[in-house]
Amino acid sequence: MNEIQDGREVGHYLQLHGLSSVFHEALRPHMSLDRYKQGELICSQGDPSHTLYVLVKGKIKIYTDSAEGRTLILSFKTPVDTIGDIEYVQDAAILNTVEAVSSVEMISIPYKRLRSHAGDHAPFLQFLLTNISRKFYAKSLTMSFNLMQPVDVRLAGYLLSVAFADAEPESGGSISTSGLRDAAHLIGTSYRHVNRVLGQFAADGLIERTKGMILVKDRAGLSVRANHNIYES
Numbered sequence: 001m002n003e004i005q006d007g008r009e010v011g012h013y014l015q016l017h018g019l020s021s022v023f024h025e026a027l028r029p030h031m032s033l034d035r036y037k038q039g040e041l042i043c044s045q046g047d048p049s050h051t052l053y054v055l056v057k058g059k060i061k062i063y064t065d066s067a068e069g070r071t072l073i074l075s076f077k078t079p080v081d082t083i084g085d086i087e088y089v090q091d092a093a094i095l096n097t098v099e100a101v102s103s104v105e106m107i108s109i110p111y112k113r114l115r116s117h118a119g120d121h122a123p124f125l126q127f128l129l130t131n132i133s134r135k136f137y138a139k140s141l142t143m144s145f146n147l148m149q150p151v152d153v154r155l156a157g158y159l160l161s162v163a164f165a166d167a168e169p170e171s172g173g174s175i176s177t178s179g180l181r182d183a184a185h186l187i188g189t190s191y192r193h194v195n196r197v198l199g200q201f202a203a204d205g206l207i208e209r210t211k212g213m214i215l216v217k218d219r220a221g222l223s224v225r226a227n228h229n230i231y232e233s
Contacts, residue, residue, distance in 0.1 A: 001042075002035040003108075009033050010107055013056040017080045022127045023109070023118070030113040036100040042083065047094045049087035051108050055079050058104035061161075063186055064096045071185045072146050073154075075138060076101060076161040082131050088114065089128065101162060146188060149227070152197045154187040156226035159207070163216050173216045177209070201225075 010031050014020045023031065034053070036042055042053065045065055055077055062074045062083075074096060083098050088111055118124040146154065162183075163173030180198075184191040198214065201207045206222045208215045216222060 001040065004033040004035065006033060007031075013105070013107060017056060019054070019080070019127075021123045023107075023124065024121060026117045027109060027113060030117070031107055031109050034106050034108050036104040036106070038100055038102055040100045040104075042098040042100060042104070042106070043094045045094055045097045049084055049092065049094045050111050051084055052088055052111065052114060053083040054107040054109075055081045055083065056105050056107055059101040059161075060104055061099045061101045062096050063099075070188050072143075072188050073158065073186045074142050082128075084111075085128050085131050086135070089132065145227075151187065151189045151193055152200070152225060153227055154189075155183070155194060155197050156201070156206075156222050158183055158187055159201075159214070159216060160219070160222055160226055163214070164219075173219065174213050177212055177214060 007028055010028065010033055011020075013033070014023060033056075036058075042060065043049070056079050058078075060077050060081075060083075062077060063071055064074055065071050083106070084094075086095060087093065114124075159175065160173075162179070163175045180194055181191050184194045187194075198207065198209065201222070202209055204221070206216070206218045206225065208217050
């Protein structure tokens with residue numbers, strides 16, 4: 001992670017995403033811009049929580065470890081979204097692991113500064129309420145999806161979310177086959193089953209497997225197979 005103390009860049013993103021009134025001037029000296037590389041962890045489940053993060057560029061992956069030892073994707077997020085808001089309100093440890101899927105930029109604000117400068121600031125409190133309520137709604141849908149949908153639907157959603165981390169809508173997408181074991185764990189199935197489903201996707205013309213890569217050939221068809229990508233919430 002690379003932390004940048006540059007009020008101009010922070011101000012640019014606040015204005016770009018309509019957050020200037022949410023994070024008022026008294027907070028600005030205490031806000032920084034954090035840059036993460038693809039694959040870098042932003043926070044880990046169970047760690048102490050002391051910072052609110054606002055995703056302003058890139059895509060992140062949020063997943064959780066269950067009591068049974070399974071690791072399940074909860075969602076992929078794009079701007080604007082927040083990490084650490086529930087923990088801020090509950091004064092709790094980090095609920096889920098968050099990882100950068102692409103190059104990511106996040107504004108970070110220490111909890112102690114939020115409590116002293118924005119604890120009774122109505123636009124900020126409304127922002128928190130809106131984000132937290134949306135997350136609980138999305139989590140309910142996603143947990144039902146992980147429990148009830150077959151592996152081919154979950155894998156199609158995963159491929160779409162990862163392959164198009166940075167790509168424009170009309171461009172192609174691809175992922176490295178080196179991540180397939182992680183994908184199997186994240187969607188709650190075996191590596192062997194993932195390979196069987198990928199073989200069916202290839203036979204159906206949805207993807208093409210080359211040396212070390214999986215190329216998405218039919219994004220629209222894969223989206224239909226994924227029920228329009230439930231992991232994007």
